[in-house]
Amino acid sequence: MVNLGFSIGDLRFRNPVLTASGTFGYGSEFDDFMDVSRLGGIVVKGTTLEPREGNPYPRMAETPSGMLNSVGLQNKGIDYFGKYIYPRISEYDTNVIVNVNGSYVDDYVALAERLNSFDRIPAIELNISCPNVKMGGMAFGTNLGSAREVTRAVRAVYMKKLIVKLSPNVTNIVDFALAVEEEGADAVSLINTLLGMVVDVKRMKPALSTITGGLSGPAVRPVALRMVWQVARAVKIPVIGMGGIMNTDDALQFILAGASAIQVGTASFIDPLASVKILEGIEKYLTDKGISDISDIKGYINR
Amino acid sequence: MAKRIESLTVTDNHRLNSEYFILTLLSPGTLPEMKPAQFAQVRVEGSPDTFLRRPISIHDADRENNTIRLLVQILGKGTETLSRLRQGDQLNIIYPLGNSFSMPLKGQKLLLAGGGCGIAPLLFMAKYLREKGFNIDFLLGFRNRDRVIEYEEYSSLGKVFLTTEDGSMGEKGFLTDHPVLKENRYEQVYCCGPEPMMKAVASWCRMTGAACEVSLENLMGCGIGACLCCVVDTVRGNLCTCIDGPVFNINDLKW
Ligand SMILES: Cc1cc2nc3c(=O)[nH]c(=O)nc-3n(C[C@H](O)[C@H](O)[C@H](O)COP(=O)(O)OP(=O)(O)OC[C@H]3O[C@@H](n4cnc5c(N)ncnc54)[C@H](O)[C@@H]3O)c2cc1C
Ligand SMILES: Cc1cc2nc3c(=O)[nH]c(=O)nc-3n(C[C@H](O)[C@H](O)[C@H](O)COP(=O)(O)O)c2cc1C
Numbered sequence: 047m048v049n050l051g052f053s054i055g056d057l058r059f060r061n062p063v064l065t066a067s068g069t070f071g072y073g074s075e076f077d078d079f080m081d082v083s084r085l086g087g088i089v090v091k092g093t094t095l096e097p098r099e100g101n102p103y104p105r106m107a108e109t110p111s112g113m114l115n116s117v118g119l120q121n122k123g124i125d126y127f128g129k130y131i132y133p134r135i136s137e138y139d140t141n142v143i144v145n146v147n148g149s150y151v152d153d154y155v156a157l158a159e160r161l162n163s164f165d166r167i168p169a170i171e172l173n174i175s176c177p178n179v180k181m182g183g184m185a186f187g188t189n190l191g192s193a194r195e196v197t198r199a200v201r202a203v204y205m206k207k208l209i210v211k212l213s214p215n216v217t218n219i220v221d222f223a224l225a226v227e228e229e230g231a232d233a234v235s236l237i238n239t240l241l242g243m244v245v246d247v248k249r250m251k252p253a254l255s256t257i258t259g260g261l262s263g264p265a266v267r268p269v270a271l272r273m274v275w276q277v278a279r280a281v282k283i284p285v286i287g288m289g290g291i292m293n294t295d296d297a298l299q300f301i302l303a304g305a306s307a308i309q310v311g312t313a314s315f316i317d318p319l320a321s322v323k324i325l326e327g328i329e330k331y332l333t334d335k336g337i338s339d340i341s342d343i344k345g346y347i348n349r
Numbered sequence: 350m351a352k353r354i355e356s357l358t359v360t361d362n363h364r365l366n367s368e369y370f371i372l373t374l375l376s377p378g379t380l381p382e383m384k385p386a387q388f389a390q391v392r393v394e395g396s397p398d399t400f401l402r403r404p405i406s407i408h409d410a411d412r413e414n415n416t417i418r419l420l421v422q423i424l425g426k427g428t429e430t431l432s433r434l435r436q437g438d439q440l441n442i443i444y445p446l447g448n449s450f451s452m453p454l455k456g457q458k459l460l461l462a463g464g465g466c467g468i469a470p471l472l473f474m475a476k477y478l479r480e481k482g483f484n485i486d487f488l489l490g491f492r493n494r495d496r497v498i499e500y501e502e503y504s505s506l507g508k509v510f511l512t513t514e515d516g517s518m519g520e521k522g523f524l525t526d527h528p529v530l531k532e533n534r535y536e537q538v539y540c541c542g543p544e545p546m547m548k549a550v551a552s553w554c555r556m557t558g559a560a561c562e563v564s565l566e567n568l569m570g571c572g573i574g575a576c577l578c579c580v581v582d583t584v585r586g587n588l589c590t591c592i593d594g595p596v597f598n599i600n601d602l603k604w
């Protein structure tokens with residue numbers, strides 16, 4: 047038996063494969079294809095205090111080996127989540143993590159406070175890196191002072207595990223990782239999408255209604271991997287890596303570079319089974335190499 | 350109606366004209382239950398430029414032989430790659446996806462209206478309705494005579510009224526210019542095609558009081574309700590074309 051588990055403090059994950067927020071719905075979208083409970087965890091859609099309609103269509107454009115999106119945090123708000131989604135999602139035998147968003151620090155705080163009482167949600171992922179909203183989002187994640195402020199404020203009210211999701215749209219992501227670690231984050235996850243754009247030459251217009259959007263998929267992977275490597279060397283808390291992970295090899299690159307766990311995002315659109323295939327692949331890799339614990343290869347390239 | 354991911358074998362790739370072809374795909378198992386207007390998310394292998402799956406309607410299903418047919422219009426890289434598939438090739442699809450056209454009431458006068466690749470789901474719908482004993486009329490629009498496809502196929506299921514933009518076959522003009530719309534009192538219209546066409550049909554229906562359902566072709570990221578990229582603005586807020594649609598009643602749309 048190979049030990050695939052990892053921990054954030056005393057919160058145990060049975061394996062290092064999670065799904066990325068905004069790419070796996072609330073899990074149920076994938077029930078027809080797989081047993082969601084096999085995953086180490088699922089991070090649900092970006093959630094806000096109040097319902098949000100998101101940005102106007104079109105909010106997606108395909109790019110070489112990737113896609114741009116400007117969904118803009120469409121969700122029905124925390125009340126709806128608590129009433130209709132939480133009961134159902136609680137049935138999964140895995141760690142369900144809520145991706146927390148807001149326009150102001152107070153929104154994040156109020157939402158995190160509410161989530162304290164959701165017994166089956168052992169952690170939140172603080173999204174200070176959404177590039178697709180006018181207020182909040184990336185504005186917090188690209189300014190050191192704001193990143194500190196929102197992390198500190200949420201840390202003060204949130205009792206369980208606090209993961210802070212970092213934006214790659216900064217000059218030095220390590221500064222941000224260190225800052226949120228200092229303010230009490232239990233883990234960091236990275237990267238959120240890279241700000242990009244596409245122009246539709248035929249229509250002579252931007253492809254997205256918002257002009258710019260967030261780039262994801264294998265196109266961003268080398269950048270994401272570099273950032274994960276940099277951050278993992280700098281912080282003591284666990285690092286959850288993501289960005290263009292499509293298969294086992296990709297996932298292992300992040301772990302070898304220092305990530306404790308990974309999230310599968312855009313890959314689930316192309317192959318809804320990507321996450322479980324990666325899980326099986328990692329197990330096989332370790333077995334084939336005669337390695338009994340995944341922690342033995344975490345950050346291996348730095349040794 | 351569980352969704353599944355499956356690799357099907359191409360048993361035929363039939364070229365209709367410079368722009369359209371029909372793929373026949375054999376399922377390795379028994380076909381799932383499928384309803385008219387449902388679609389498949391088709392994986393186009395081989396290029397970083399066809400990263401996402403392509404949504405294509407179920408054009409036809411043959412339960413006896415476990416085959417489905419897809420009617421595809423070559424538009425860009427993905428559909429161009431699909432047009433080059435050969436007998437024996439594998440095609441990975443996720444299906445069946447989306448909702449479906451609703452059933453008409455007994456005795457209603459029905460019209461199936463479409464243009465371009467939007468006629469694809471109408472064949473499946475027509476066969477479905479015929480099985481249930483309904484009579485149907487088709488109103489199909491094409492650019493010109495050379496672009497008219499599958500005329501015989503549709504004619505075998507109902508009366509076909511045609512328009513071409515240049516008048517080289519059928520009536521000249523757009524769908525809504527066809528005199529059959531004045532001569533008949535259609536009560537339920539099912540429509541799929543380019544958005545301007547669907548909007549024109551929708552406004553005709555509003556004017557005459559006919560009930561109307563349209564099948565939308567929004568851009569899709571996932572096709573399974575996970576990405577929220579395919580939304581359409583409705584009276585109930587943004588809804589996903591992939592799971593709440595592709596079929597919408599025009600009364601729900603802000604057209
Ligand atoms: C539910 C649904 C059912 C569909 N059924 C069929 C079908 O049965 N047969 C068929 O031929 N097509 C169908 N389509 C449309 C089909 O998905 C697109 O034509 C296809 O994805 C284009 O891929 P491509 O790589 O060839 O073109 P791309 O290279 O991706 O695009 C070429 C050009 O077409 C535009 N374009 C691409 N997709 C769309 C779209 N959905 N709406 C508007 N503009 C678009 C692009 O912006 C670009 O300018 C359906 C779409 C949906 C959502
Ligand atoms: C359609 C879409 C929606 C997303 N929504 C969110 C979100 O609500 N919150 C968030 O933190 N990240 C969101 N993301 C970012 C992903 O969680 C992930 O960080 C990013 O896509 C990089 O990983 P990938 O390349 O594996 O997709 C979204 C990404 C996509 C493609």
Ligand code: FES
Binds near residue numbers: 568574579580590591
């Ligand atoms: S295409 Fe992803 S939600 Fe509809």
